[in-house]
Amino acid sequence: MTDQRKPRVGLASTSEVRDRYIAEPDLERLQKFAEFEWREFNEETRWDASPSTSVETMAEFRKFVGRLDAVIVCHGSPRVGESVICASPNLEFIGELEGDRFAQRIDVDTAIRHGVRAVDTTHGSSYPVSEWALGMMLIGLRNAGAHYRRLIANEEWGSADQRDNEADFSKNEELTGKTVGLIGAGYIARRLIELLKPFGVDLLVHDPYVQSELASSLGFTLTTLEAVMSKPDVVVCLAPLTPGTQGMIGEEQIAMLKPGAVFVNVSRGAIVDSYALISRLESDDITACLDVFDPEPIPVDSKIRLLPNVFLSPHIAGTTERSRTRFFEEMVGELERHFSGHETMHNLTSRVLANRRGQ
Known part of the structure; x- marks a missing residue:
């Protein structure tokens, strides 16, 4: 002007x-x-x-x-x-x-x-999304989704000794000191990194557009997608949906998740191969916490709705x-x-x- x-x-x-x-x-x-x-x-x-x-x-x-x-x-x-x-x-x-x-x-x-x-200014949602990502990490590590399902189904709440011998209760971990993998290092990831500081986690991050200087300043290790999928106790998908990331986490990558790992997705469902994820979840050796899915809304007959090792929310993270x-x-x-x-x-x-x- x-x-x-x-x-x-x-x-x-x-x-x-x-x-x-x-x-x-x-x-x-x-x-x-x-x-x-x-x-x-x-x-x-x-x-x-x-x-x-x-x-x-x-x-x-x-x-x-x-x-x-x-x-x-x-x-x-x-x-x-x-x-x-x-x-x-x-x-x-x-x-x-x-x-x-x-x-x-x-x-x-x-x-x-x-x-x-x-x-x-779309990054304005990075605050609630990062908070919900942290919440899902904690929910997944405690297998809280399975416990919630049992409680609303009016199942018996056994003694501490009984619970120790049940599979749902054997998946009961804390976040402190864990290795966490982040796929994507944008606004949401950087806010989540701040929230994770009190937990003393080791951070592995995959993002092909991030400079090593940023990794040093924020205190994470920049590495490959394979390393982020295979090494951490918790993996959080934060990547944007683009032609290059659509289907990026497929059967091969999901198979890399180590037994006991928690997989969290608060970005976009189409980044992940839904069928491959369901197949791995049916083996009951990992837990998933998903705010997004492909397709959305989740079909009423989808197996993902019934799996006890899954916690679902209806794309509310940024809202x-x-x-x-x-x-x-x-x-x-x-x-x-x-x-x-x-x-x-x-x-x-x-x-x-x-x-x-x-x-």
Whole structure:
């Protein structure tokens, strides 16, 4: 911007996003330095495809974005592609509010080429996801899912001596001092590493996009996927779903889990071969705690629902009231930094694009 007017900031999303994600204090903070406008759109977005938008809706979207200095996109928004960017002479900032940070709502290559800043605040859910990952690790080590199933089935709660001889109770471990493997070292993993510090665990991490300097500073060992699957007592899947990670944990990798290991998935179900995981779980020598599955919802006749060594939750890890408002709070911070001439913190870059493509 070269004039003295306030920048025009717009949000393209469903009405649910507007109602649940925008807290009044954050909106007031934004309106101190910008004019804000919301416009309703209801396009379907998938991680592996751009929104399929009609000619009429795209024309409306171009008209909306065309007079903005910054546009925020979220669930329901059409794609901010070349035709939109080229029709928006004042546009200098595009923000992905929340959803899947590998969704296709922003043409980042085109934005970079036109000098438009692209940022992403999806990491706002890293706090609740990391907390739930830690909770699932503890649940898995204590085999609490099996105990819960028995209690709600009104089974007898035997004496301590009796329980010591039962298989469900022999799987009763603590996290302190264990070896933990993390698949992925993004925002969620880094928050989880902070939460794990009091437990004194040894950390093995696989992430092909992480530098060794980061591993040293955060206190983990950067290693291969094979090592992360085979050596730890607990393995946590935190990788994003991309063409390169879809099906990455298959039969061969699941077979590497050592007997007694706990496998936790709080990322995306399609990263794991569901049939191979169920097959290994049926041998009853590992435990799984899953917030995500493939497909979702889990079919009512799926074997995974009945296995005693499985704890399930319905993709709730990142869904809290606080995390919803945190996305917009973080985005306002990015807008504030950008329009005051400071560097933004959560940029979508060519490196992120390479990660998206599994390169």
